[in-house]
Structures are given as structure tokens and as C-alpha cells.
Amino acid sequence: xxxVGSPEPRQxxxxxxxxxxxxxxxxxxxxxxxxxxxxLTFFMLTTTFSKPKTMEINLPAERNDQTQVEVxxxxxxxxxxxxxxxxxxxxGFKPPEPIELYESEGDARPTVSKAFRKMLRENRDRIxxxxxxxxxxxxxxxxxxxxxxxxxxxxxxLNIANPPIKRFSxxxxxxxxxxxxxxxxxxxxxxxxxxxxxxxxKKKGAKKR
Amino acid sequence: xxxxxxxxxxxxxxxxxxxxxxxxxLTFFMLTTQFRPPEPTPIDLPSSNATVPLPDTDILMVxxxxxxxxxxxxxxxxxxxxxxxxxxxxQLEESGYPAIEDSLRKFKLSDAFPVTKNNLEKMIIAAxxxxxxxxxxxxxxxxxxxxxxxxxxxxxxxxxxxxxxxxTGFEGGSTD
Numbered sequence: 001x002x003x004v005g006s007p008e009p010r011q012x013x014x015x016x017x018x019x020x021x022x023x024x025x026x027x028x029x030x031x032x033x034x035x036x037x038x039x040l041t042f043f044m045l046t047t048t049f050s051k052p053k054t055m056e057i058n059l060p061a062e063r064n065d066q067t068q069v070e071v072x073x074x075x076x077x078x079x080x081x082x083x084x085x086x087x088x089x090x091x092g093f094k095p096p097e098p099i100e101l102y103e104s105e106g107d108a109r110p111t112v113s114k115a116f117r118k119m120l121r122e123n124r125d126r127i128x129x130x131x132x133x134x135x136x137x138x139x140x141x142x143x144x145x146x147x148x149x150x151x152x153x154x155x156x157x158l159n160i161a162n163p164p165i166k167r168f169s170x171x172x173x174x175x176x177x178x179x180x181x182x183x184x185x186x187x188x189x190x191x192x193x194x195x196x197x198x199x200x201x202k203k204k205g206a207k208k209r
Numbered sequence: 210x211x212x213x214x215x216x217x218x219x220x221x222x223x224x225x226x227x228x229x230x231x232x233x234x235l236t237f238f239m240l241t242t243q244f245r246p247p248e249p250t251p252i253d254l255p256s257s258n259a260t261v262p263l264p265d266t267d268i269l270m271v272x273x274x275x276x277x278x279x280x281x282x283x284x285x286x287x288x289x290x291x292x293x294x295x296x297x298x299x300q301l302e303e304s305g306y307p308a309i310e311d312s313l314r315k316f317k318l319s320d321a322f323p324v325t326k327n328n329l330e331k332m333i334i335a336a337x338x339x340x341x342x343x344x345x346x347x348x349x350x351x352x353x354x355x356x357x358x359x360x361x362x363x364x365x366x367x368x369x370x371x372x373x374x375x376x377t378g379f380e381g382g383s384t385d
Contacts (some may be wrong), residue, residue, distance in 0.1 A: 056373070057362075152377055
């Protein structure tokens with residue numbers, strides 16, 4: 001039984017007015033303390049301290065041609081994501097190569113695969129060595145049937161790369177992209193030579209953390 | 210060797226300090242707790258290593274459920290009223306719905322309301338008129354299709370809000 005002891009009553013001063021004190025007055029505080037603990041437990045268990053986190057995305061404004069940046073095609077790494085977490089990457093106009101986006105373990109929350117990280121790092125380092133500057137631009141093309149998680153995972157991967165890959169853009173997945181991939185899957189047929197235009201990429205994703 | 214332990218009859222422990230601390234903690238948790246508004250649809254957030262916290266006010270949140278349902282939410286009631294007047298009211302008037310006042314009152318209290326793809330842009334523009342400081346935010350489910358997310362992103366872009374945030378859960382994983 002929990003009882004809250006009241007503090008010792010002070011000794012009445014001699015010669016002062018005699019105040020009648022209820023000496024040794026005790027109130028059973030058990031129910032109050034019980035309720036207090038109940039509430040305390042409730043609030044402790046329901047509180048979540050973690051606020052939702054956000055990642056910021058900057059897209060270029062639509063009617064603004066100044067954001068068009070010319071990028072040599074050898075610096076452009078295109079990553080395409082299709083339905084069922086299938087990922088393909090290529091540099092410039094080279095044929096796309098399939099890559100595992102997620103580790104193949106049967107995890108509820110899959111993590112981005114080591115192969116994908118390695119691919120990012122290697123391409124980046126190679127371009128840095130060739131040009132002498134960290135100029136790789138990543139173009140992300142997601143099919144309509146791809147999952148939102150794919151987008152977040154890849155952007156997150158770019159954010160946690162060391163140093164973060166700041167130059168990336170999100171582009172539309174077009175029929176030409178789909179064709180290129182089906183062609184590649186059909187047996188590595190060489191894609192017909194593309195018209196040699198300088199690839200214009202909108203620089204979309206100068207994101208901050 | 211005493212066989213029987215002497216019982217401490219009427220043993221009294223001063224519990225005042227413990228109760229003090231308990232009340233202190235209780236007060237702390239009561240004051241810091243924020244109750245989350247009920248969600249229109251359960252959303253399983255993707256996790257990321259992003260560390261920017263979501264601001265508390267001036268948020269224009271577009272939620273996308275796992276079956277690509279769209280919801281729009283703003284936190285200020287005047288903004289909600291503006292959205293209602295610019296879009297829903299007209300539709301209701303056209304269809305001859307009688308209790309417009311009632312639905313406005315109900316609408317003002319709703320944290321997030323379902324929208325259609327066609328209405329989204331109009332509503333966002335109305336919200337921006339009412340409060341230009343609004344920060345656009347996308348809260349989408351892991352398994353929502355990219356098509357819908359892309360649609361919302363393009364809508365943000367068209368309404369001249371090229372900077373927005375994606376809400377993610379926190380992932381404590383190592384960075385390599």
C-alpha cells in the first residue's frame with residue numbers, strides 16, 4: 001500500500017497563538033497516484049518523438065529555358081526502372097544493361113543492392129578520371145508501372161553517396177525507352193544508331209538535403 | 210537461526226519523491242504529445258536516410274494511397290474554405306445540392322479530403338491564392354504507382370511550385 005507521508009508538523013512555538021493543527025493528518029493518496037501512473041504510462045507509450053522526415057526535390061520551372069544545360073553524352077548515366085523493380089542502366093547511347101536494384105533476399109523492406117551502388121560509384125569515378133571533374137549527370141526514367149519506393153530509394157542512394165550526387169534529373173519514360181529495353185532483352189541486338197544530336201538535359205534535381 | 214522472519218508491521222515508506230517525479234514526467238508527456246489527425250488511408254512510407262524534419266505549419270499535403278487514391282490536405286481553415294468555394298461549391302450548385310452550408314462546415318474540419326485527378330490542379334491553385342506560403346509535400350505509399358506520383362509532381366510544376374518535399378520514414382541503416 002502506497003501512502004504518501006505528510007511532512008512532519010512543525011513544533012508550535014511557545015508563547016505564540018495556539019493554532020489547532022491536525023497532527024499526523026493522513027490522506028490516502030493511493031488512487032490519485034494510481035491514476036497518475038496510468039496516465040503517465042499512456043502518454044509515454046503513445047508519444048512518438050520521430051517526426052516524419054522529408055527529402056527535398058527541385059524540379060525546373062516549366063517555362064524556363066535557362067535551365068537547359070548541355071551535357072556531353074558520355075557523362076550521362078541513364079537509369080531506367082520498369083515494373084517489378086527491374087532496373088537498366090547505360091551511359092550515353094550505349095545499349096542498356098540490366099542490374100539488380102534490390103538485394104535478392106526475401107526481405108519485407110528490400111535494400112538497394114551492392115551491385116547498384118558499385119555501378120554508380122564506378123561510373124562516377126571513371127567519368128571523374130576522364131574529365132577531371134565530378135560531372136556525371138544521372139537521368140532517372142521510371143516507367144508508369146514502377147513503384148514510388150523505387151524513386152525514393154534511388155534518390156536516397158544518391159543522397160548518401162559520398163559525396164552526394166547532386167546532378168540528377170527525372171525524365172519521362174518514353175516508348176523509345178521501352179523499345180530499347182525490349183530490343184536488348186530480345187538478344188542484345190545493336191540499337192540502330194541514334195541521330196547524333198547533343199543530348200539536352202534539363203537539370204532538374206539540384207536537391208538539397 | 211531464527212525460523213520466522215519478523216514482519217515489518219505498519220512499515221511506511223515516504224513515496225513523495227517518486228510521486229513528484231511521476232507527476233513531472235506526466236506533465237511533460239502530456240504537454241509534448243501531439244495527437245495525429247486520423248489518416249484518410251493507411252500509408253506505408255518508404256524509408257530513407259533524409260534528415261530534414263517536416264515543418265509544422267503551412268503545408269499542402271498530397272497523399273497517395275497504395276491503390277493510387279489521391280487526398281489533399283491543408284492545415285488552415287481559411288485555405289480550406291477557399292478551396293471549397295472555388296471548386297466544390299460550384300459543382301454542388303450545379304447538381305442542385307441543398308445543404309451547401311453544412312458541407313462547407315464539414316469540409317472545413319476535414320484534415321484531408323479525397324480529390325480527383327481533374328480537380329487537383331484547380332484546388333492547388335485555389336489553395337495557393339489563399340496562402341502563398343504553402344509548402345507542397347507528397348506523402349505517398351511505398352506501393353503507389355509512379356504514374357500517380359509523376360502526375361502530382363507535374364501538377365506541382367505546372368502550378369509553379371517546383372520545389373517540394375517527399376515524406377519518408379526514417380531508416381537507421383548504415384550508409385555503406
